[in-house]
Amino acid sequence: MTDTMFGSENEQWVCPNDRQLMLRAKLHTGWSIHTFQSERQRKAQALEKRELDLIMSVIHRAEQLELIEQHRIGRLVERLDNMRSSAMGNGLSQCLLCGEVFGLLGSSSVLCLDCCMKVCTKCGIETTAGGQKRTQWLCKICSEQREVWKRSGAWFYKALPKHIRPIKDSILDNRKPVIERGEQLPVARSAPISYTWAQSRVYLSESDGSDAELSECSSDRKTFASETNQRRDSESSGGQVQTPQSSFTSPTRGNVHIESPSSLVSEQSSSSSFNPGLEDEVIDHSRTLLTPPALSRAGSLRSSSTSQKSEGPQADANRDEDDLDQAFGATALVASKKEEEPDVEGYDSDDSTTLGTLDFSLLYDQENNALHCTINKAKLPVPRYKKGLKPMDHNGLSDPYVKLHLLPGASKANKLRTKTLRNTLNPVWSETLTYYGITDEDMVRKTLRISVCDEDKFRHNEFIGETRIPLKKLKPNQTKNFSNCLEKQLPIDKTDDKSLEERGRIMISLKYSSQKSGLVVGIIRCAHLAAMDANGFSDPYVKTYLKPDENKKSKHKTAVKKKTLNPEFNEEFFYEIKYADLSKKTLEVTVWDYDIGKSNDFIGGVSLGINASGERLKHWFDCLKNKDKKIERWHTLTNELPGSGYND
Amino acid sequence: MASVTDSRLQPSQKDAADQNFDYMFKLLIIGNSSVGKTSFLFRYADDSFTSAFVSTVGIDFKVKTVFRNNKRIKLQIWDTAGQERYRTITTAYYRGAMGFLLMFDITNRDSFNAVRDWATQIKTYSWDNAQVILVGNKCDLEDERLIPTEDSQRLAHELGFQFFEASAKDSINVKQVFECLVDVICDKMTESLDGDAAVSNHKDCSLQDAADEGHSACAC
Numbered sequence: 062m063t064d065t066m067f068g069s070e071n072e073q074w075v076c077p078n079d080r081q082l083m084l085r086a087k088l089h090t091g092w093s094i095h096t097f098q099s100e101r102q103r104k105a106q107a108l109e110k111r112e113l114d115l116i117m118s119v120i121h122r123a124e125q126l127e128l129i130e131q132h133r134i135g136r137l138v139e140r141l142d143n144m145r146s147s148a149m150g151n152g153l154s155q156c157l158l159c160g161e162v163f164g165l166l167g168s169s170s171v172l173c174l175d176c177c178m179k180v181c182t183k184c185g186i187e188t189t190a191g192g193q194k195r196t197q198w199l200c201k202i203c204s205e206q207r208e209v210w211k212r213s214g215a216w217f218y219k220a221l222p223k224h225i226r227p228i229k230d231s232i233l234d235n236r237k238p239v240i241e242r243g244e245q246l247p248v249a250r251s252a253p254i255s256y257t258w259a260q261s262r263v264y265l266s267e268s269d270g271s272d273a274e275l276s277e278c279s280s281d282r283k284t285f286a287s288e289t290n291q292r293r294d295s296e297s298s299g300g301q302v303q304t305p306q307s308s309f310t311s312p313t314r315g316n317v318h319i320e321s322p323s324s325l326v327s328e329q330s331s332s333s334s335f336n337p338g339l340e341d342e343v344i345d346h347s348r349t350l351l352t353p354p355a356l357s358r359a360g361s362l363r364s365s366s367t368s369q370k371s372e373g374p375q376a377d378a379n380r381d382e383d384d385l386d387q388a389f390g391a392t393a394l395v396a397s398k399k400e401e402e403p404d405v406e407g408y409d410s411d412d413s414t415t416l417g418t419l420d421f422s423l424l425y426d427q428e429n430n431a432l433h434c435t436i437n438k439a440k441l442p443v444p445r446y447k448k449g450l451k452p453m454d455h456n457g458l459s460d461p462y463v464k465l466h467l468l469p470g471a472s473k474a475n476k477l478r479t480k481t482l483r484n485t486l487n488p489v490w491s492e493t494l495t496y497y498g499i500t501d502e503d504m505v506r507k508t509l510r511i512s513v514c515d516e517d518k519f520r521h522n523e524f525i526g527e528t529r530i531p532l533k534k535l536k537p538n539q540t541k542n543f544s545n546c547l548e549k550q551l552p553i554d555k556t557d558d559k560s561l562e563e564r565g566r567i568m569i570s571l572k573y574s575s576q577k578s579g580l581v582v583g584i585i586r587c588a589h590l591a592a593m594d595a596n597g598f599s600d601p602y603v604k605t606y607l608k609p610d611e612n613k614k615s616k617h618k619t620a621v622k623k624k625t626l627n628p629e630f631n632e633e634f635f636y637e638i639k640y641a642d643l644s645k646k647t648l649e650v651t652v653w654d655y656d657i658g659k660s661n662d663f664i665g666g667v668s669l670g671i672n673a674s675g676e677r678l679k680h681w682f683d684c685l686k687n688k689d690k691k692i693e694r695w696h697t698l699t700n701e702l703p704g705s706g707y708n709d
Numbered sequence: 710m711a712s713v714t715d716s717r718l719q720p721s722q723k724d725a726a727d728q729n730f731d732y733m734f735k736l737l738i739i740g741n742s743s744v745g746k747t748s749f750l751f752r753y754a755d756d757s758f759t760s761a762f763v764s765t766v767g768i769d770f771k772v773k774t775v776f777r778n779n780k781r782i783k784l785q786i787w788d789t790a791g792q793e794r795y796r797t798i799t800t801a802y803y804r805g806a807m808g809f810l811l812m813f814d815i816t817n818r819d820s821f822n823a824v825r826d827w828a829t830q831i832k833t834y835s836w837d838n839a840q841v842i843l844v845g846n847k848c849d850l851e852d853e854r855l856i857p858t859e860d861s862q863r864l865a866h867e868l869g870f871q872f873f874e875a876s877a878k879d880s881i882n883v884k885q886v887f888e889c890l891v892d893v894i895c896d897k898m899t900e901s902l903d904g905d906a907a908v909s910n911h912k913d914c915s916l917q918d919a920a921d922e923g924h925s926a927c928a929c
Contacts, residue, residue: 078793079742082819116767207902216901217807
């Protein structure tokens with residue numbers, strides 16, 4: 062201890078100032094020290110109050126910056142501890158962080174360079190350590206640890222600097238008043254001491270400065286109350302340095318000895334804002350304390366191990382949760398499949414295997430508003446059954462049939478079906494299915510979906526494949542042949558169904574008879590009505606109104622057609638009305654399902670008048686413009702109609 | 710109470726601005742009085758220069774954040790007074806510095822002759838892994854040059870420091886000096902972490918013992 066202090070004194074003492082250097086240059090002398098010069102030095106070294114205030118303001122500014130830095134390091138340490146506590150695995154047969162099991166079926170593992178634990182490739186980071194050619198792996202915890210050491214400066218000071226964690230902010234606030242009270246005490250105590258010195262020393266100069274210095278010394282004494290007796294004596298003698306008379310009477314060696322305590326006092330004062338200095342002093346004075354950094358790191362590893370062991374039960378719980386999630390996911394998938402296609406089960410097919418081909422032709426008869434679909438033949442693959450299900454068809458053949466739908470729209474209303482061919486993978490149907498009431502607008506907007514299915518008597522029919530044709534590809538009155546590959550089942554857009562729920566088609570004829578001075582409404586027929594009965598059919602009839610109608614005199618009804626979705630009515634109704642008044646009227650046509658013993662079901666409706674749009678408005682205008690001419694048009698029935706709540 | 714409130718408000722305000730950086734390096738500028746330490750710092754931090762000489766009182770610092778090697782690095786740069794009377798205060802701040810700028814004036818031979826003494830102070834009061842760069846300031850005053858560049862380079866090589874000639878007045882090599890110091894500290898940081906990973910606990914202790922012995926030898 063004494064040797065170290067003496068060495069330190071030597072080091073500081075021989076550092077020259079500007080004057081000494083100039084003097085040496087002029088006199089060409091070496092390391093000589095004169096008492097006279099030393100005395101002048103000492104006077105110059107006394108700091109004025111103004112200078113002290115400046116220095117203290119800088120120190121205060123540095124302390125604030127240091128406090129912010131301590132909070133930042135505290136957040137880094139907090140985050141690292143959170144990562145450690147959230148580790149799930151044991152690091153041997155499981156991933157250290159996410160707890161994933163290694164093995165033949167599990168993921169591959171890598172070894173962390175720092176903690177020698179195993180992690181999966183997702184929870185590890187690949188690094189190139191030093192100049193080594195092969196790559197090294199670090200788990201995310203050790204990588205974060207390295208990052209904390211870089212960002213906090215611990216790499217330089219060989220230990221983690223002082224830091225404040227986010228949770229301890231309130232404690233810090235409580236500590237501040239205590240510090241302030243501590244600071245007040247030395248000032249109160251220094252007054253009588255200064256007074257005593259003033260009485261005994263005649264040549265004391267700059268009493269204010271001396272008071273400030275003494276206050277600082279007292280504060281230091283308070284801070285380092287645990288110092289040894291030797292240090293206390295040093296500080297006590299250090300306080301006397303400020304008095305020139307005292308130093309003048311001291312011998313030369315005494316001067317050398319006194320210089321160092323002042324330096325120590327100042328350093329200790331500054332170290333209050335510079336905590337690494339304390340650690341440095343400890344390291345300088347004792348070798349045995351050099352092990353704390355290594356021990357702290359070993360302790361960190363032990364803490365990590367303990368954390369891993371305690372996380373064991375949680376890892377098991379998390380695994381159970383994963384199983385539950387998978388089961389729920391499977392259930393959701395099953396429900397989704399059922400919702401999409403109630404008639405046909407979902408078919409899991411290999412992407413690389415074709416689902417077969419289908420030959421068909423399409424013809425749009427524009428004059429008759431008819432779409433003719435001729436299903437010729439198909440070439441189907443050998444069916445594969447789902448894993449775990451026993452095959453029902455032992456011969457490896459299918460019983461195929463074809464379904465047609467028009468998208469978007471209600472699937473049941475516009476569904477057509479071919480007959481089923483038995484025990485064949487190369488069916489030849491040569492069958493024509495026709496959609497009626499297809500307008501030019503539909504040809505632009507609609508898509509025809511053709512599905513090939515396998516019929517089974519004892520369970521749900523199996524889906525084989527499908528293909529879709531946008532109808533705008535077809536030119537009117539031209540037959541087009543297709544030979545398409547079948548694809549997997551595509552999802553149906555449900556939003557379209559909600560906004561455009563179609564309930565079938567109706568053909569209406571309009572004619573204004575000048576001779577009779579009234580409107581003749583003809584209900585020709587309907588097509589593809591929605592099924593309202595359990596047997597898959599409806600018993601439809603049609604009602605017509607010419608609104609506004611105060612007395613409901615304009616109500617007309619057709620006859621009921623039993624058990625059909627494509628009824629033919631061929632009935633005409635007459636409305637007596639002046640031609641000038643006709644433009645203010647609206648014809649309302651509704652289709653109903655007749656039920657015995659209970660309320661009739663509403664199937665769909667349509668309005669023709671000034672407020673209508675599209676094909677309906679055109680039909681109404683054509684009727685007004687062309688008197689005494691019968692005009693027939695197809696119209697789409699929808700489930701939304703004002704006043705559709707009418708019941709019989 | 711007032712001071713407590715003030716201290717609470719200031720950190721919260723600075724938090725938003727100050728937290729957006731990756732590393733924090735503390736640098737220290739030392740050298741004889743009037744070689745241009747404060748002007749050098751003002752040129753780098755504020756890009757301003759004043760010819761009038763005002764002696765620094767004790768200690769001061771400035772903060773500047775730079776973007777280097779895809780990292781945001783916050784530099785706390787301490788400016789020290791070169792006069793002897795402030796020596797006890799300035800040496801206290803050597804301990805926390807990661808890098809040093811050791812400055813002399815190429816038109817002042819005394820400041821160049823003092824470089825060895827300043828280097829000895831660095832070894833005495835700072836950590837042994839601190840990095841030092843030797844800077845010869847006022848290179849714009851070519852007519853008054855007293856220190857040949859070759860002499861400066863020889864001394865820098867002997868002491869193991871990198872050497873730059875710079876001018877705070879004409880903004881010559883000011884930015885390059887700080888960038889070089891930051892790069893050297895970053896390399897040292899990467900080295901130390903890789904070394905820590907490769908060395909076992911036992912060797913770690915022995916390395917520190919060797920460092921301590923080196924420190925003692927320097928003291929002697």
